[in-house]
Amino acid sequence: MNNFKYHQVTENREIPTVEGEGSATLNRRMALFCFALAGAFLIALLIASTVLAEAPDASMGPKQPQVTGGQFTVNTINDDTISDAYLTLREAILLVNGGTGASGLNRPLNAGEINQISSCIISGGFINNGCGPGFSNTIIFQTGASTTILVLTPLPAITTDGTTIDGSPNTWHLAMASLGSGNGLFIASNHNTIQNLTISKSPSYGLRIDGDYNTISSFWVESAKWDGIVISGSNNTITGTSVGGYTTDTTCGNMQGNGQYGLHLMGGAASNRFEYGSVGCNTNGGVYIESTAGDSNVIGPKVNVGENQYLNHSQGNTGPGIIIDSNSNGVISTTVMNNTVGVRIGGSYNTIGGSVIDTNSGDGIYLHNNAGFNRIGLTGLLGPQLGNAILNNSGWGVNMFGAQVNNTYIAANRIGSKMTNLTSSGNALGGVRVFGGHDNQVGDNNHWFDWNYIVANGGDGILISNGAHDNGVNHNIIGMSSYNNSGNGITVDSGSYYTTIGGTADWLKNNIEKNDGNGIAINGSTTTSNTITGDLTSFNSQNGVLIDGAPHNTITSIYDQDNLKNGILITNTAQFNLVSGGRSEYNGLNGIQLGGVNTYINIISGTIIDNNTVNGIDERDGALSNQWSHLNMGQNGAKGIDLHWVPAITPIIMSVSGNGVITIASGLAIPSLGFPDIAFVEVYASTLSQSGNPEGRSYLGTAAVLPNGVWWLPLPSGAGLCITAFESHGFYGTYSGEFSQNTCRVFMPFAKK
16 A cells, blocks of 8 residues: 655645644544445455456356256258258257247257257157256357358247357357347346357347346447347356447448447346457447446456457447446446547446546546445555546546535546556546535545546646535645646635545645646635645646635645745635635745735734745735734745735834843834724734845734733743734724834944944
């Protein structure tokens, strides 16, 4: 397992953290952690199902006949039941189902037909024992010049358990063009094996499986009027099979795709597996696991949906590549390309892992309806890395659409890049969208699993909108040098609330770098009560964090560094937001800017703000009644705090005096306007900005302003005589001012030439 540590892109600076989390947050994290373990266990089961022995334990399902039966050799391409020297496929199936009795061929065999049968006890042309029902029978084909059977009427269903039909070595072809109705091949029994056959142009389903524990291999079904393969049984395995486009074809021909879905699971179908095959050129979509299907169906490994076997020619399905509307299914190590949507999920507890979802004309993965507790990607305790590469799609990489989409867990993926190495292969609309859903988790929220890399996408890296709530964004790398997202790294807007971005622990933090917009943007007057904690936002083309008109949000212990504009911009009537702890350094404009009329009662507390190009804190354009305290400032380009007032209102430091035991600073300020207004002065050890203006490097203490305007403060031991201060008024009249002229010039000795 991998323990990834939070990293920074410039100097080795520690980020202040805020201790503790609310009980609701902890409960949600615990629930998601338990879900992660459950998902890991499900993944392990799904992987194990692809590597265990080919034949399931018969004791776990319908009994397979234990007695070897007859072998029937089809030696003609005719399709009839005429008594002659030839044994047709139709006759062979009837003999397997019911022998020569009324439920089978219903006539005696002639000598020529008997010559094509072995291991049966035959008397007077009738089968008495040794084959037929209750035996494991085999149908094979004689090698001939032609291997195409023109099927004239629907073939009998296979009703005897344990039947094998083997078209090797030539892969016999069942052409159904002359049929008016009926299935191409219908398996109504259990433990059968069908291999090396091709079925085309069925008037309904190409292959229908109602039984259990059947194996279909080296099979091709194409041009069925309805679905290529439809399954209502359970524990069936389809391997090495092409449904629709053939493995070596370069494009979808007119007569290849099936009229509806390639593979369709319905009616309680459970624990079926489709592996080592391809599904392409189908009209409604590639694979459809409908809501009536059972659980534990697995697509993969090594299935190509919308691409040929060699991944070099498009065989896109007209609809979605894979549709999953039932629960607890898996898509493992599968390639889904050139479809409309790559994977569409409407069910719950499904897992997509180790797959490539590439170049679809819609979203890579689309979750809707009541989809819940699904997992997209996993690196975990019980299995190998199962992250997905979700790239080059014309919509979103992952789109969670709808208010009921919930508890989806997205971890260990590359969204906008290949999995093997980082590439600039972004999704056109953006990386991940949460549109109205709740309790979804983008990125790992414990340190056993891996990062999501969300890079190079055409819009935002992550967009949370339309009233989405209680969603988490943790442990993601969102944008990188040369792999920037074209929009913001993360956007929260349109009334979304209770979003948790980052956290105090290393494995919860996000790295949000090099995006063309802001690192994080929280927008809109109804977008409220969201929390940003511990993240690194750096080298973004706009601001590290933008709060645009949104109230009551919290930014704590984050590191805003080297953004082209401000570290944090709070603007456009944004109110009652809190910035606590953290650092805002080396940004192209200000460390923190507050701007716009009615941008008020925002609080900045305990933050390190230094080495920004213009000001540390910049309040302008009508913003007022904002408050700051317990700052740490130095080496900003213009001022530590600039309110753009003319003249600026600052407290006066009258004296700094001591008796060798205690040092007291005192001065004058604007007194309180009366309750509930409270006036106070914060005093700092002073340093100078790059322009020579005073800044407060170290907080020394807070002094109340008396009714006569006098304030005084005992200074800590070793504080020195070089101090500065600003005045604040609390409660309804909340505001903080600029740093006063410092005392350094008063107490510094003059040097004489």
